[in-house]
Amino acid sequence: MTRILVLNPNSSVDVTQSMNAALDLVRTPGGPEVVCATLQEGPPGIETQEHVESVVLPIARYFEANPADAYVIGCFSDPGLALARENLKRPVLGIAESAFHMATGLGRRFGIVAIKQGSIARHMRAVRSLGYMDRLAGDRPLDIGVTQMQGSGVVERIVEVGTELRDRDGADVLILGCASMGGYRSEIEDRLGLPVIDPTQAAVMRAMSTISLGYRQVA
Template sequence: MSKILVINPNSSVSVTQSMEACLSPVRAATRHEIVCTELSKSPPGIETDDHVAQVIPNILETVATADADAFVLGCFSDPGIDRVRAATTKPVTGIAESAYLGALSLGRRFGIISLGPSSIVRHLRYLQALELHHRLAGDRSIDMTVVQLMATDVVETVARTARLLRDEDKADVIILGCAGLGSYRAALQDTLGLPVIDPVQAGVALAAHHLDMSYAR
Protein backbone atom coordinates (compact mmCIF):
# COMPACT_ATOMS: atom_id res chain seq x y z
CA MET A 1 0.00 0.00 0.00
CA SER A 2 1.32 3.42 -0.99
CA LYS A 3 0.70 6.76 0.72
CA ILE A 4 -0.87 9.79 -0.94
CA LEU A 5 -0.22 13.05 0.89
CA VAL A 6 -2.87 15.70 0.25
CA ILE A 7 -1.34 19.08 1.03
CA ASN A 8 -3.69 21.85 2.03
CA PRO A 9 -1.28 24.75 1.34
CA ASN A 10 -3.02 27.09 3.77
CA SER A 11 -3.02 26.83 7.57
CA SER A 12 -6.77 26.27 8.03
CA VAL A 13 -7.48 23.09 9.98
CA SER A 14 -11.16 23.41 9.09
CA VAL A 15 -10.35 23.30 5.38
CA THR A 16 -8.27 20.16 5.95
CA GLN A 17 -11.14 18.59 7.88
CA SER A 18 -13.54 19.45 5.05
CA MET A 19 -11.20 17.80 2.57
CA GLU A 20 -10.95 14.71 4.78
CA ALA A 21 -14.73 14.41 4.97
CA CYS A 22 -15.12 14.60 1.20
CA LEU A 23 -12.58 11.87 0.52
CA SER A 24 -14.64 9.00 1.95
CA PRO A 25 -15.75 7.69 -1.48
CA VAL A 26 -12.18 7.89 -2.81
CA ARG A 27 -10.85 6.00 0.20
CA ALA A 28 -13.49 3.32 -0.35
CA ALA A 29 -12.35 2.89 -3.95
CA THR A 30 -8.58 2.66 -3.45
CA ARG A 31 -6.09 0.51 -1.60
CA HIS A 32 -3.76 3.47 -0.99
CA GLU A 33 -3.44 5.34 2.29
CA ILE A 34 -4.64 8.94 2.01
CA VAL A 35 -3.32 11.50 4.50
CA CYS A 36 -4.25 15.19 4.59
CA THR A 37 -2.25 17.99 6.16
CA GLU A 38 -2.28 21.78 6.33
CA LEU A 39 0.82 23.99 6.39
CA SER A 40 1.10 25.95 9.62
CA LYS A 41 3.48 28.55 8.15
CA SER A 42 0.96 29.58 5.51
CA PRO A 43 -1.90 32.10 5.65
CA PRO A 44 -5.40 30.81 6.59
CA GLY A 45 -6.55 31.14 3.00
CA ILE A 46 -5.03 31.41 -0.47
CA GLU A 47 -6.94 34.23 -2.13
CA THR A 48 -4.38 36.38 -3.95
CA ASP A 49 -1.33 35.97 -6.18
CA ASP A 50 0.80 37.02 -3.21
CA HIS A 51 -0.68 34.18 -1.14
CA VAL A 52 0.11 31.74 -3.94
CA ALA A 53 3.74 32.90 -4.06
CA GLN A 54 3.98 32.78 -0.27
CA VAL A 55 2.95 29.15 0.07
CA ILE A 56 5.12 27.63 -2.67
CA PRO A 57 8.28 27.38 -0.48
CA ASN A 58 6.18 25.73 2.24
CA ILE A 59 4.90 23.17 -0.23
CA LEU A 60 8.38 22.44 -1.54
CA GLU A 61 9.67 21.99 1.99
CA THR A 62 6.87 19.56 2.80
CA VAL A 63 7.39 17.51 -0.35
CA ALA A 64 11.14 17.32 0.27
CA THR A 65 10.72 15.92 3.78
CA ALA A 66 7.49 13.91 3.59
CA ASP A 67 7.28 10.12 3.63
CA ALA A 68 4.79 9.79 0.77
CA ASP A 69 4.56 8.10 -2.61
CA ALA A 70 2.41 10.74 -4.32
CA PHE A 71 1.39 14.33 -3.60
CA VAL A 72 -1.81 16.26 -4.21
CA LEU A 73 -1.79 20.07 -4.15
CA GLY A 74 -5.07 20.82 -2.35
CA CYS A 75 -5.62 24.36 -3.57
CA PHE A 76 -7.53 25.29 -6.70
CA SER A 77 -4.69 27.53 -7.85
CA ASP A 78 -2.34 24.49 -8.03
CA PRO A 79 0.38 26.70 -6.48
CA GLY A 80 3.87 26.02 -7.83
CA ILE A 81 2.86 22.77 -9.52
CA ASP A 82 5.61 22.90 -12.15
CA ARG A 83 8.26 23.61 -9.51
CA VAL A 84 6.97 20.83 -7.26
CA ARG A 85 6.98 18.34 -10.11
CA ALA A 86 10.54 19.34 -10.96
CA ALA A 87 11.59 18.79 -7.35
CA THR A 88 10.46 15.16 -7.00
CA THR A 89 10.27 11.97 -9.03
CA LYS A 90 6.98 11.07 -7.35
CA PRO A 91 3.57 11.83 -8.91
CA VAL A 92 2.21 15.30 -8.21
CA THR A 93 -1.37 16.19 -9.08
CA GLY A 94 -3.08 19.54 -8.72
CA ILE A 95 -6.75 19.62 -7.82
CA ALA A 96 -7.58 22.29 -10.40
CA GLU A 97 -5.87 20.52 -13.29
CA SER A 98 -7.47 17.22 -12.20
CA ALA A 99 -10.92 18.81 -12.06
CA TYR A 100 -10.48 20.28 -15.54
CA LEU A 101 -9.39 16.93 -16.95
CA GLY A 102 -12.39 15.24 -15.35
CA ALA A 103 -14.75 17.89 -16.71
CA LEU A 104 -13.48 17.37 -20.27
CA SER A 105 -14.72 13.78 -20.18
CA LEU A 106 -18.15 14.66 -18.78
CA GLY A 107 -19.32 17.55 -20.97
CA ARG A 108 -18.48 20.13 -23.57
CA ARG A 109 -18.23 23.28 -21.44
CA PHE A 110 -17.59 23.58 -17.71
CA GLY A 111 -18.46 26.30 -15.24
CA ILE A 112 -16.47 27.18 -12.12
CA ILE A 113 -17.83 28.33 -8.77
CA SER A 114 -15.06 30.51 -7.35
CA LEU A 115 -14.56 31.87 -3.87
CA GLY A 116 -13.68 35.49 -4.70
CA PRO A 117 -13.39 37.76 -7.77
CA SER A 118 -9.59 37.70 -7.76
CA SER A 119 -9.70 33.93 -8.18
CA ILE A 120 -11.44 34.27 -11.54
CA VAL A 121 -8.48 36.08 -13.11
CA ARG A 122 -6.05 33.52 -11.72
CA HIS A 123 -8.16 30.60 -12.96
CA LEU A 124 -8.35 32.03 -16.48
CA ARG A 125 -4.60 32.58 -16.58
CA TYR A 126 -4.04 28.94 -15.58
CA LEU A 127 -6.61 27.65 -18.07
CA GLN A 128 -4.88 29.63 -20.82
CA ALA A 129 -1.53 28.11 -19.83
CA LEU A 130 -3.13 24.65 -20.01
CA GLU A 131 -4.79 25.61 -23.32
CA LEU A 132 -8.20 24.66 -21.93
CA HIS A 133 -9.78 28.11 -21.75
CA HIS A 134 -11.91 27.46 -24.84
CA ARG A 135 -13.90 24.86 -22.83
CA LEU A 136 -14.77 27.36 -20.07
CA ALA A 137 -18.45 28.36 -20.06
CA GLY A 138 -18.15 30.75 -17.13
CA ASP A 139 -16.52 31.42 -13.79
CA ARG A 140 -18.67 33.01 -11.09
CA SER A 141 -17.68 34.11 -7.61
CA ILE A 142 -19.59 33.67 -4.35
CA ASP A 143 -17.63 36.65 -2.93
CA MET A 144 -16.30 35.06 0.24
CA THR A 145 -12.98 34.51 1.98
CA VAL A 146 -11.82 31.06 3.07
CA VAL A 147 -12.43 32.00 6.72
CA GLN A 148 -15.98 33.11 5.93
CA LEU A 149 -16.64 29.97 3.91
CA MET A 150 -15.63 27.64 6.70
CA ALA A 151 -17.78 29.52 9.24
CA THR A 152 -20.94 29.74 7.14
CA ASP A 153 -23.47 27.49 5.44
CA VAL A 154 -23.41 28.76 1.87
CA VAL A 155 -25.54 26.06 0.26
CA GLU A 156 -28.07 28.52 -1.18
CA THR A 157 -25.36 30.82 -2.53
CA VAL A 158 -23.53 27.93 -4.15
CA ALA A 159 -26.74 26.53 -5.64
CA ARG A 160 -27.78 29.93 -7.02
CA THR A 161 -24.36 30.43 -8.59
CA ALA A 162 -24.43 26.96 -10.11
CA ARG A 163 -27.85 27.60 -11.65
CA LEU A 164 -26.51 30.76 -13.30
CA LEU A 165 -23.62 28.79 -14.74
CA ARG A 166 -26.04 26.19 -16.08
CA ASP A 167 -28.86 28.41 -17.31
CA GLU A 168 -27.07 31.59 -18.43
CA ASP A 169 -23.55 30.41 -19.24
CA LYS A 170 -24.70 27.02 -20.62
CA ALA A 171 -22.24 24.96 -18.61
CA ASP A 172 -22.95 21.23 -18.67
CA VAL A 173 -20.41 20.39 -15.95
CA ILE A 174 -19.89 22.34 -12.71
CA ILE A 175 -16.54 22.52 -10.93
CA LEU A 176 -16.35 23.58 -7.29
CA GLY A 177 -13.43 26.01 -7.49
CA CYS A 178 -12.22 25.75 -3.90
CA ALA A 179 -10.98 22.90 -1.72
CA GLY A 180 -13.50 23.83 0.97
CA LEU A 181 -16.63 23.46 -1.19
CA GLY A 182 -16.70 19.68 -1.54
CA SER A 183 -19.37 19.12 1.10
CA TYR A 184 -21.92 20.67 -1.27
CA ARG A 185 -21.17 18.38 -4.22
CA ALA A 186 -23.69 15.56 -3.80
CA ALA A 187 -26.71 17.73 -2.99
CA LEU A 188 -25.80 20.22 -5.72
CA GLN A 189 -25.49 17.49 -8.33
CA ASP A 190 -28.91 16.10 -7.37
CA THR A 191 -30.46 19.57 -7.60
CA LEU A 192 -28.86 20.58 -10.91
CA GLY A 193 -29.05 17.34 -12.80
CA LEU A 194 -25.50 17.96 -14.03
CA PRO A 195 -22.13 16.42 -13.10
CA VAL A 196 -20.52 18.36 -10.24
CA ILE A 197 -16.80 17.88 -9.63
CA ASP A 198 -15.12 18.28 -6.25
CA PRO A 199 -11.50 19.04 -7.20
CA VAL A 200 -10.07 17.37 -4.08
CA GLN A 201 -11.77 14.10 -4.97
CA ALA A 202 -10.59 14.50 -8.56
CA GLY A 203 -6.99 15.18 -7.56
CA VAL A 204 -6.70 12.28 -5.13
CA ALA A 205 -8.42 9.86 -7.50
CA LEU A 206 -5.96 10.81 -10.23
CA ALA A 207 -3.01 10.39 -7.86
CA ALA A 208 -4.27 6.90 -6.96
CA HIS A 209 -4.55 6.06 -10.66
CA HIS A 210 -0.97 7.22 -11.26
CA LEU A 211 0.26 4.94 -8.47
CA ASP A 212 -1.81 2.02 -9.74
CA MET A 213 -0.41 2.36 -13.25
CA SER A 214 3.20 3.04 -12.15
CA TYR A 215 3.73 5.77 -14.69
CA ALA A 216 7.39 6.73 -15.20
CA ARG A 217 8.50 10.22 -14.21
Protein backbone atom coordinates in the same frame (compact mmCIF):
# COMPACT_ATOMS: atom_id res chain seq x y z
CA MET B 1 1.47 0.50 1.80
CA THR B 2 0.78 3.09 -0.90
CA ARG B 3 0.32 6.57 0.50
CA ILE B 4 -1.08 9.74 -1.05
CA LEU B 5 -0.29 12.98 0.74
CA VAL B 6 -2.75 15.86 0.37
CA LEU B 7 -1.42 19.16 1.67
CA ASN B 8 -3.74 22.04 2.46
CA PRO B 9 -1.42 25.04 2.01
CA ASN B 10 -3.52 27.33 4.12
CA SER B 11 -3.39 27.14 7.89
CA SER B 12 -7.13 26.70 8.47
CA VAL B 13 -7.54 23.27 10.06
CA ASP B 14 -11.28 23.23 9.42
CA VAL B 15 -10.57 23.45 5.67
CA THR B 16 -8.26 20.44 6.00
CA GLN B 17 -10.96 18.61 7.93
CA SER B 18 -13.59 19.38 5.30
CA MET B 19 -11.21 18.14 2.60
CA ASN B 20 -10.43 15.03 4.59
CA ALA B 21 -14.11 14.20 5.06
CA ALA B 22 -14.85 14.59 1.34
CA LEU B 23 -12.06 12.13 0.57
CA ASP B 24 -13.78 9.29 2.41
CA LEU B 25 -15.61 8.74 -0.87
CA VAL B 26 -12.41 7.53 -2.57
CA ARG B 27 -10.87 5.62 0.32
CA THR B 28 -11.30 1.83 0.04
CA PRO B 29 -10.28 -1.06 2.29
CA GLY B 30 -6.95 -2.26 0.95
CA GLY B 31 -6.64 0.83 -1.24
CA PRO B 32 -4.02 3.56 -0.85
CA GLU B 33 -3.81 5.51 2.37
CA VAL B 34 -4.93 9.10 1.81
CA VAL B 35 -3.46 11.51 4.36
CA CYS B 36 -4.40 15.16 4.70
CA ALA B 37 -2.04 17.69 6.26
CA THR B 38 -2.12 21.42 7.00
CA LEU B 39 0.71 23.79 6.12
CA GLN B 40 0.93 25.62 9.42
CA GLU B 41 2.97 28.48 8.01
CA GLY B 42 0.37 29.21 5.31
CA PRO B 43 -2.08 32.12 5.51
CA PRO B 44 -5.63 31.37 6.77
CA GLY B 45 -6.84 31.35 3.16
CA ILE B 46 -5.16 31.70 -0.27
CA GLU B 47 -6.93 34.74 -1.65
CA THR B 48 -4.28 36.92 -3.28
CA GLN B 49 -1.27 36.38 -5.52
CA GLU B 50 0.89 37.24 -2.50
CA HIS B 51 -0.72 34.32 -0.62
CA VAL B 52 -0.10 32.02 -3.57
CA GLU B 53 3.55 32.91 -3.92
CA SER B 54 4.19 32.78 -0.17
CA VAL B 55 3.42 29.03 -0.01
CA VAL B 56 5.28 27.86 -3.12
CA LEU B 57 8.61 27.11 -1.46
CA PRO B 58 7.08 25.83 1.82
CA ILE B 59 4.97 23.30 -0.12
CA ALA B 60 8.05 21.93 -1.87
CA ARG B 61 9.93 21.73 1.43
CA TYR B 62 6.98 19.96 3.10
CA PHE B 63 6.76 17.33 0.39
CA GLU B 64 10.52 16.75 0.44
CA ALA B 65 10.34 16.16 4.21
CA ASN B 66 7.28 13.91 4.06
CA PRO B 67 7.76 11.26 1.36
CA ALA B 68 4.71 9.67 -0.27
CA ASP B 69 3.85 7.76 -3.44
CA ALA B 70 1.97 10.75 -4.84
CA TYR B 71 1.38 14.33 -3.74
CA VAL B 72 -1.67 16.54 -4.04
CA ILE B 73 -1.56 20.33 -3.59
CA GLY B 74 -4.91 21.10 -1.98
CA CYS B 75 -5.54 24.64 -3.23
CA PHE B 76 -7.39 25.68 -6.37
CA SER B 77 -4.58 28.07 -7.37
CA ASP B 78 -2.26 25.04 -7.77
CA PRO B 79 0.56 26.91 -5.98
CA GLY B 80 4.01 25.44 -6.55
CA LEU B 81 2.87 22.73 -8.95
CA ALA B 82 5.67 23.31 -11.48
CA LEU B 83 8.28 23.41 -8.70
CA ALA B 84 7.10 20.27 -6.93
CA ARG B 85 6.96 18.40 -10.26
CA GLU B 86 10.49 19.44 -11.13
CA ASN B 87 11.90 18.56 -7.70
CA LEU B 88 10.14 15.28 -6.84
CA LYS B 89 10.37 11.93 -8.56
CA ARG B 90 6.75 10.95 -7.85
CA PRO B 91 3.46 12.18 -9.34
CA VAL B 92 2.36 15.62 -8.12
CA LEU B 93 -1.22 16.69 -8.81
CA GLY B 94 -2.77 20.12 -8.67
CA ILE B 95 -6.43 20.14 -7.75
CA ALA B 96 -7.43 22.78 -10.30
CA GLU B 97 -5.57 21.04 -13.13
CA SER B 98 -7.13 17.73 -12.07
CA ALA B 99 -10.61 19.22 -11.99
CA PHE B 100 -10.22 20.72 -15.47
CA HIS B 101 -8.98 17.39 -16.78
CA MET B 102 -11.84 15.46 -15.18
CA ALA B 103 -14.39 17.98 -16.46
CA THR B 104 -13.25 17.71 -20.07
CA GLY B 105 -13.86 13.97 -19.87
CA LEU B 106 -17.35 14.30 -18.37
CA GLY B 107 -18.95 17.03 -20.49
CA ARG B 108 -18.43 19.58 -23.21
CA ARG B 109 -18.12 22.84 -21.30
CA PHE B 110 -17.41 23.33 -17.63
CA GLY B 111 -18.38 26.12 -15.28
CA ILE B 112 -16.26 27.18 -12.30
CA VAL B 113 -17.80 28.28 -8.99
CA ALA B 114 -15.11 30.68 -7.77
CA ILE B 115 -14.84 31.97 -4.22
CA LYS B 116 -13.96 35.56 -5.07
CA GLN B 117 -13.88 37.79 -8.16
CA GLY B 118 -10.18 38.36 -7.59
CA SER B 119 -9.27 34.73 -8.22
CA ILE B 120 -10.83 34.57 -11.69
CA ALA B 121 -7.83 36.12 -13.48
CA ARG B 122 -5.65 33.42 -11.86
CA HIS B 123 -8.06 30.69 -13.02
CA MET B 124 -7.99 32.08 -16.55
CA ARG B 125 -4.19 31.96 -16.67
CA ALA B 126 -4.35 28.29 -15.64
CA VAL B 127 -7.14 27.37 -18.07
CA ARG B 128 -5.33 29.09 -20.95
CA SER B 129 -1.99 27.56 -20.06
CA LEU B 130 -3.57 24.07 -20.17
CA GLY B 131 -5.25 24.82 -23.52
CA TYR B 132 -8.83 24.40 -22.22
CA MET B 133 -10.30 27.84 -23.03
CA ASP B 134 -12.77 26.47 -25.56
CA ARG B 135 -14.07 24.05 -22.96
CA LEU B 136 -14.75 26.79 -20.39
CA ALA B 137 -18.39 27.90 -20.19
CA GLY B 138 -17.91 30.48 -17.45
CA ASP B 139 -16.36 31.36 -14.11
CA ARG B 140 -18.52 33.16 -11.55
CA PRO B 141 -17.71 34.19 -7.98
CA LEU B 142 -19.58 33.42 -4.75
CA ASP B 143 -17.99 36.44 -3.10
CA ILE B 144 -17.58 34.62 0.21
CA GLY B 145 -14.29 34.33 2.16
CA VAL B 146 -12.49 30.95 2.26
CA THR B 147 -12.75 30.85 6.04
CA GLN B 148 -16.52 31.37 5.90
CA MET B 149 -17.10 28.47 3.54
CA GLN B 150 -18.44 26.19 6.28
CA GLY B 151 -21.19 28.64 7.32
CA SER B 152 -24.92 28.54 6.65
CA GLY B 153 -26.31 29.91 3.41
CA VAL B 154 -23.27 28.73 1.46
CA VAL B 155 -25.14 25.96 -0.37
CA GLU B 156 -27.89 28.36 -1.45
CA ARG B 157 -25.30 30.73 -2.88
CA ILE B 158 -23.47 27.91 -4.70
CA VAL B 159 -26.76 26.71 -6.22
CA GLU B 160 -27.53 30.28 -7.32
CA VAL B 161 -24.15 30.69 -9.03
CA GLY B 162 -24.28 27.15 -10.45
CA THR B 163 -27.68 27.86 -11.98
CA GLU B 164 -26.25 30.85 -13.83
CA LEU B 165 -23.29 28.80 -15.04
CA ARG B 166 -25.69 26.12 -16.31
CA ASP B 167 -28.44 28.29 -17.78
CA ARG B 168 -26.67 31.43 -18.98
CA ASP B 169 -23.22 30.10 -19.75
CA GLY B 170 -24.16 26.63 -21.00
CA ALA B 171 -22.05 24.58 -18.58
CA ASP B 172 -22.84 20.86 -18.48
CA VAL B 173 -20.34 20.13 -15.70
CA LEU B 174 -19.57 22.25 -12.63
CA ILE B 175 -16.27 22.57 -10.79
CA LEU B 176 -16.19 23.71 -7.17
CA GLY B 177 -13.34 26.21 -7.31
CA CYS B 178 -11.96 25.68 -3.82
CA ALA B 179 -10.73 22.81 -1.68
CA SER B 180 -13.36 23.42 0.97
CA MET B 181 -16.67 22.83 -0.78
CA GLY B 182 -16.59 19.01 -1.10
CA GLY B 183 -19.10 18.48 1.66
CA TYR B 184 -21.78 20.25 -0.39
CA ARG B 185 -21.19 18.28 -3.57
CA SER B 186 -24.04 15.79 -3.49
CA GLU B 187 -26.66 18.36 -2.51
CA ILE B 188 -25.55 20.62 -5.36
CA GLU B 189 -25.63 17.74 -7.83
CA ASP B 190 -29.15 16.83 -6.78
CA ARG B 191 -30.43 20.37 -7.07
CA LEU B 192 -28.72 21.23 -10.36
CA GLY B 193 -28.86 17.86 -12.12
CA LEU B 194 -25.27 18.18 -13.39
CA PRO B 195 -22.10 16.33 -12.50
CA VAL B 196 -20.25 18.42 -9.89
CA ILE B 197 -16.51 18.02 -9.42
CA ASP B 198 -14.84 18.48 -6.07
CA PRO B 199 -11.28 19.21 -7.18
CA THR B 200 -9.59 17.45 -4.29
CA GLN B 201 -11.54 14.24 -4.91
CA ALA B 202 -10.66 14.48 -8.59
CA ALA B 203 -6.96 14.98 -7.85
CA VAL B 204 -6.74 12.11 -5.39
CA MET B 205 -8.54 9.80 -7.81
CA ARG B 206 -6.15 10.86 -10.54
CA ALA B 207 -3.21 10.15 -8.24
CA MET B 208 -4.64 6.69 -7.56
CA SER B 209 -5.11 6.00 -11.28
CA THR B 210 -1.59 7.17 -12.12
CA ILE B 211 -0.09 4.98 -9.40
CA SER B 212 -2.23 2.01 -10.34
CA LEU B 213 -1.42 2.23 -14.05
CA GLY B 214 2.24 3.01 -13.36
CA TYR B 215 2.51 5.88 -15.85
CA ARG B 216 5.75 7.77 -16.11
CA GLN B 217 5.56 11.46 -15.25
CA VAL B 218 5.95 13.93 -18.11
CA ALA B 219 7.42 17.25 -16.96
